[in-house]
Amino acid sequence: MxxxxxxxxxxxxxxxTKIFINNEWVDSIDxxxxxxxxxxxxxxxxxIIGLGGRKDVDRAVEAARSAMRGKWSTMxxxxxxxxxxxxxxxxxxxxxxMATIESINVGKPIGESFVYDLKQxxxxxxxxxxxxxxxxxxxxPISSSPDTSTPTRQVLAYTKQVPLGVCALILxxxxxxxxxxxxLAPALAAxxxxxxxxxxxxxxxxxYLAQLIKEVGFPAGVVNIVCGLGSVVGDAxxxxxxxxxxxxxxxxxxxxxxxxxATNSNLKHCSLELGGKSPIIIFxxxxxxxxxxxxxxxxxFWNAGQCCSAASRIYVQSxxxxxxxxxxxxQVELRVLGDPLNKDxxxxxxxxxxxxxxxxxxxxxxxxxxxxxxxxxxxxxNKGYYIEPTVFSNVTDVMTIAREEIFGPVMSILKFxxxxxxxxxxxxxxxxxVGAVFTKDINKSIIVSDQVQSGLVWVNSFNIIDPxxxxxxxxxxxxxxxxxxxxxxxxxxxxxxxxxxxL
Amino acid sequence: MSKLQxxxTKLFINNEWVESISxxKFKxxxxxxxxxxxxxxxxxxxxxxxxxxxxxxxxxNGVWGTTMTAEDRGKTILKLAxxxxxxxxxxxxxxxxxxxxxxxxxxxxxxxxxxxxxxxxxxxxxxxxxxxPISSEFTSITxxxxxxxxxxxxxxxxxxxLxxxxLGPALAAxxxxxxxxxxxxxxxxxYLCDLIKEAGFxxxxxxxxxxxxxxxxxxxxxxxxIDKISFTGSTVTGRKIMEGAAKSNLKPVTLELGGKSPNIFFxxxxxxxxxxxxxxxxxSNNSQNCCFSSRFFVHESIHDAFLTLFTEKIKQIKVGxxxxxxxxxxxxxxxxxxxxxxGYIEKGKSEGAKCHLGGSKHxxxxxxxxxxxxxxxxxxxDNMTICKEEIFGPVVVILPFxxxxxxxxRANNTTYGLAAGIWTKDISLALNVSNKLKAGxxxxxNYDNCLPQVPFGGFKQSGIxxxxxxxxxxxxxxxxxxxxxxxTLHAQxx
Numbered sequence: 001m002x003x004x005x006x007x008x009x010x011x012x013x014x015x016x017t018k019i020f021i022n023n024e025w026v027d028s029i030d031x032x033x034x035x036x037x038x039x040x041x042x043x044x045x046x047x048i049i050g051l052g053g054r055k056d057v058d059r060a061v062e063a064a065r066s067a068m069r070g071k072w073s074t075m076x077x078x079x080x081x082x083x084x085x086x087x088x089x090x091x092x093x094x095x096x097x098m099a100t101i102e103s104i105n106v107g108k109p110i111g112e113s114f115v116y117d118l119k120q121x122x123x124x125x126x127x128x129x130x131x132x133x134x135x136x137x138x139x140x141p142i143s144s145s146p147d148t149s150t151p152t153r154q155v156l157a158y159t160k161q162v163p164l165g166v167c168a169l170i171l172x173x174x175x176x177x178x179x180x181x182x183x184l185a186p187a188l189a190a191x192x193x194x195x196x197x198x199x200x201x202x203x204x205x206x207x208y209l210a211q212l213i214k215e216v217g218f219p220a221g222v223v224n225i226v227c228g229l230g231s232v233v234g235d236a237x238x239x240x241x242x243x244x245x246x247x248x249x250x251x252x253x254x255x256x257x258x259x260x261x262a263t264n265s266n267l268k269h270c271s272l273e274l275g276g277k278s279p280i281i282i283f284x285x286x287x288x289x290x291x292x293x294x295x296x297x298x299x300x301f302w303n304a305g306q307c308c309s310a311a312s313r314i315y316v317q318s319x320x321x322x323x324x325x326x327x328x329x330x331q332v333e334l335r336v337l338g339d340p341l342n343k344d345x346x347x348x349x350x351x352x353x354x355x356x357x358x359x360x361x362x363x364x365x366x367x368x369x370x371x372x373x374x375x376x377x378x379x380x381x382n383k384g385y386y387i388e389p390t391v392f393s394n395v396t397d398v399m400t401i402a403r404e405e406i407f408g409p410v411m412s413i414l415k416f417x418x419x420x421x422x423x424x425x426x427x428x429x430x431x432x433x434v435g436a437v438f439t440k441d442i443n444k445s446i447i448v449s450d451q452v453q454s455g456l457v458w459v460n461s462f463n464i465i466d467p468x469x470x471x472x473x474x475x476x477x478x479x480x481x482x483x484x485x486x487x488x489x490x491x492x493x494x495x496x497x498x499x500x501x502x503l
Numbered sequence: 504m505s506k507l508q509x510x511x512t513k514l515f516i517n518n519e520w521v522e523s524i525s526x527x528k529f530k531x532x533x534x535x536x537x538x539x540x541x542x543x544x545x546x547x548x549x550x551x552x553x554x555x556x557x558x559x560x561x562x563x564n565g566v567w568g569t570t571m572t573a574e575d576r577g578k579t580i581l582k583l584a585x586x587x588x589x590x591x592x593x594x595x596x597x598x599x600x601x602x603x604x605x606x607x608x609x610x611x612x613x614x615x616x617x618x619x620x621x622x623x624x625x626x627x628x629x630x631x632x633x634x635x636p637i638s639s640e641f642t643s644i645t646x647x648x649x650x651x652x653x654x655x656x657x658x659x660x661x662x663x664x665l666x667x668x669x670l671g672p673a674l675a676a677x678x679x680x681x682x683x684x685x686x687x688x689x690x691x692x693x694y695l696c697d698l699i700k701e702a703g704f705x706x707x708x709x710x711x712x713x714x715x716x717x718x719x720x721x722x723x724x725x726x727x728x729i730d731k732i733s734f735t736g737s738t739v740t741g742r743k744i745m746e747g748a749a750k751s752n753l754k755p756v757t758l759e760l761g762g763k764s765p766n767i768f769f770x771x772x773x774x775x776x777x778x779x780x781x782x783x784x785x786x787s788n789n790s791q792n793c794c795f796s797s798r799f800f801v802h803e804s805i806h807d808a809f810l811t812l813f814t815e816k817i818k819q820i821k822v823g824x825x826x827x828x829x830x831x832x833x834x835x836x837x838x839x840x841x842x843x844x845x846g847y848i849e850k851g852k853s854e855g856a857k858c859h860l861g862g863s864k865h866x867x868x869x870x871x872x873x874x875x876x877x878x879x880x881x882x883x884x885d886n887m888t889i890c891k892e893e894i895f896g897p898v899v900v901i902l903p904f905x906x907x908x909x910x911x912x913r914a915n916n917t918t919y920g921l922a923a924g925i926w927t928k929d930i931s932l933a934l935n936v937s938n939k940l941k942a943g944x945x946x947x948x949n950y951d952n953c954l955p956q957v958p959f960g961g962f963k964q965s966g967i968x969x970x971x972x973x974x975x976x977x978x979x980x981x982x983x984x985x986x987x988x989x990x991t992l993h994a995q996x997x
Contacts, residue, residue, distance in 0.1 A: 078618060078621065078622060078955070078956075081621070081625060082621070085581065123574060126574070126577070126578070127574070127628060127629075129625065130577065130624065130625025130626065130627075130628070130629060131625065131629070132625075133622060133625070133955075133956050134625065134626070134629070134956070134973065136973070153938060154935065154938075156934055419992070420992065423992070442987065442989060443989045443990045446642055446987065446989045447989060447990065447991070447992055450642075451992060468573075468628055468629065485629065485631065499930070499934065500931075501930065501931040501934040501935055501938075502931065502935075503907075503931055503932065503935050
């Protein structure tokens with residue numbers, strides 16, 4: 001159990017931290033490591049959790065498989081949807097507690113976690129609750145006759161979208177609850193059972209959610225949680241012979257390992273939401289440059305730059321380039337770094353020491369390779385993993401900071417001249433997660449958004465994220481989609497039945 | 504009978520209760536004891552005009568049609584489902600008092616209303632169009648927009664349930680509504696208005712004008728500013744609705760009308776199972792069911808055994824006070840219906856059919872109430888009146904048949920085409936026959952099993968369009984195609 005005290009110790013939240021299987025909290029069988037959760041704001045220990053091991057994963061799989069044969073599989077889909085809606089209601093009731101947990105554990109400002117992370121989490125649940133009884137297949141009039149005596153009308157062919165079965169969800173530390181909901185909501189709506197591995201750095205919101213799941217009345221074994229190291233628990237899940245699918249959000253490097261293990265074990269289904277080096281393209285003809293500055297600023301600095309969709313390459317057309325850099329600098333000056341639980345804080349610390357050191361290294365590389373440091377460029381304060389919002393201009397495509405994912409508050413601004421040029425440069429990346437185009441022109445808005453090789457492109461906006469809109473990347477940014485009706489196809493399988501009903 | 508608090512009986516426009524402009528009222532009676540329940544405000548054309556103005560304003564200018572998010576629309580609809588659930592018993596009691604249906608089936612109706620509304624609440628933020636690949640110079644999209652102001656007219660046999668079937672998709676699609684209940688059963692719709700307001704629907708989204716078909720119904724079908732009309736009722740009235748729509752502004756029409764639905768029992772069916780199932784569905788809702796299966800086609804090899812067993816089961820059906828949970832069959836809704844049904848029974852006898860069971864008024868308590876005995880006719884030929892026309896009372900006709908082709912032809916030999924049931928263990932036979940039956944709903948080894956996710960509606964003169972399911976939402980939408988011409992990349996200069 002970990003207890004978080006906040007609001008001058010006037011309030012506290014208790015969170016169980018064991019293995020969650022069959023709606024019960026149990027001790028690990030073979031996890032032999034204790035792990036210290038560090039508060040990134042002050043580098044102090046929040047508490048110690050016991051990590052799970054491979055046998056815990058086995059046990060969770062058995063529970064999830066058993067649940068697939070029980071009430072969960074015979075329940076009317078509408079009733080599955082009712083449970084998901086009830087979970088959304090519970091989350092709404094506990095919104096403050098959940099947002100506080102997220103802010104303390106991750107270091108993200110309470111303004112963002114309460115307003116944004118929790119809103120998305122609740123909305124995702126409600127959106128997918130509505131899909132549960134609407135996952136239809138088709139009846140198909142076959143094109144040609146199977147033999148000379150059977151008229152096509154006497155062959156009934158139909159498809160059903162059936163649940164995959166036991167699904168493993170591996171989540172990262174940057175939006176622990178929200179990214180869990182991206183996968184959990186559709187997985188359950190489609191009738192699967194799940195085993196969740198939250199990041200060992202940020203498991204608290206997932207543990208807290210487990211209690212709500214039990215209270216709402218999900219049958220035992222439908223949702224299970226084993227927190228542990230990627231190399232142990234993550235590996236056990238991706239190579240498990242009895243898990244039907246793995247949904248992973250994290251780095252491209254680890255995503256490749258997950259897919260490899262998935263393939264070499266039982267060819268389990270695999271959907272991946274990975275990294276990015278996403279471009280924003282700003283044309284001369286934008287109506288309101290100040291608005292563009294605000295969109296693109298948040299596009300990079302949101303969550304202290306810890307977003308797979310961070311706008312980490314900003315291409316600005318030459319005529320407005322200098323003006324843009326000046327305006328960005330002014331925005332940085334308004335940014336307040338501080339205690340995440342303070343409502344006025346805009347930016348909290350980076351999530352942990354590793355990330356903190358990595359980002360500072362990239363900043364040094366940026367300086368060394370000749371980019372112009374506009375502002376920031378170093379640690380903020382002397383306690384907690386804070387980094388000043390950092391802006392580099394005169395960045396060129398070959399620089400490391402323009403090619404590798406930094407995952408921190410480091411903006412790179414690049415100059416361009418023509419449409420064809422900027423499209424080619426934007427696409428010159430192994431990644432393809434998101435993109436954005438800012439222009440007044442109807443032609444450029446459609447052509448450029450079509451041509452940028454990203455899974456999602458915003459036009460004259462950024463960060464419009466909604467459960468109804470498909471989310472996912474091209475190229476090394478991943479495969480499969482989260483959110484929207486489209487993601488249902490990665491949480492179900494098409495079963496075709498063909499009946500010859502000739503009399 | 505419990506002392507029940509009655510709902511407000513005025514007209515409901517812009518979330519307010521208002522007197523009808525004429526001040527007229529009509530009466531609604533309890534079909535169990537023929538007593539007056541209360542008087543209800545009677546609307547007319549002028550009230551319909553007012554309601555349309557409110558609905559149009561809500562659609563064009565109010566939050567519902569402009570800024571409210573699809574998510575919030577869905578949440579409001581789900582809230583309505585919760586409220587109907589909370590008020591289940593009160594609504595059921597009111598429905599039984601007004602309509603005469605058994606309290607058990609009234610509660611089932613309300614349960615179904617809740618599930619239907621929940622189902623449609625989930626659609627609100629999922630009404631998607633398409634993008635269509637044309638060429639590199641065009642981007643073509645379709646937008647599925649709410650059709651606008653819609654009129655919903657429902658019948659008296661499932662007063663609240665039919666209203667929920669229609670308002671679910673209409674609200675999910677983002678339309679605004681003027682509803683008309685039947686003048687025989689206005690009360691549960693009135694009760695619903697307060698729940699609609701409590702759920703948070705903005706003023707003008709849902710309006711209710713109680714009154715008569717010849718005035719209010721007529722005004723709705725002829726109105727120039729209503730974009731669509733959906734009607735459940737008789738084929739005769741359905742025709743008038745369609746005529747009114749055509750003569751006025753060509754508004755699209757959905758019609759759920761009558762039926763003369765057959766159940767077909769093949770030689771290999773499990774007779775015991777079939778008869779037990781039939782006992783449950785055949786006289787449900789006091790036989791006042793558009794899906795009522797009045798023609799039982801039974802294979803000649805099992806005809807006698809079937810008839811004997813079926814008669815035995817039907818004799819067990821208790822007729823009486825609908826509040827008594829052990830009764831299966833209650834009264835018909837009104838004197839008109841009562842006289843009509845008895846008239847058909849007499850016709851059957853006079854045309855030469857054999858009245859095998861029942862055949863007259865059921866004497867209940869002090870002789871009051873519109874009760875008819877469960878009635879079975881045999882020795883019926885296909886061209887007899889009772890075999891062709893919709894009776895809407897507890898009269899079943901048993902017809903022997905020889906071959907598959909024959910029974911399909913005879914089953915289809917009707918201007919109706921609402922539903923059909925097939926009873927057999929043979930999968931090929933079942934699916935072949937279901938291919939050939941001209942009916943909107945075909946049930947195999949079950950009957951009259953309606954579900955929110957499954958479309959319901961008729962072929963031929965049983966109707967146009969579908970209630971329930973995703974298909975219902977289509978009818979509350981207008982499709983707009985938007986095609987943008989843009990340059991290709993090579994044509995782009997800077």
